[in-house]
Amino acid sequence: MSSKKSVKVKTPSGKEVxxxxxxxxxLAPKGRKxxxxxxxxxxxxxxxxxxxxxxxxPV
Structure with a gap:
């Protein structure tokens, strides 16, 4: 399933956590990366x- 690796993302409130x-x-279209x-x-x-x-x- 999902691993426990954290990622730095920007939240909708504007903070980076x-x-x-x-x-x-x-998410991929057919035949594309x-x-x-x-x-x-x-x-x-x-x-x-x-x-x-x-x-x-890892997904």
Missing amino acids: ELVPEKAWV GVKIGLFKDPESGKYFRHKLPDDY
């Missing part, structure tokens, strides 16, 4: 948001 994604997946997306939870507001993950992140 290190968070662990709750879920990670690859995709990007890795992670689902994060903002620690302040509790809202969920998506952010691009590094290419070397």
Whole structure:
């Protein structure tokens, strides 16, 4: 499933924090190289948001 590797992301409130994604997946069009997306939870507001993950992140 998702590993416990933290990623530095910018939250919707504008702060940069290190968070662990709750879920990670690859988003790719047919026949093309995709990007890795992670689902994060903002620690302040509790809202969920998506952010691009590094290419070397294990999915």
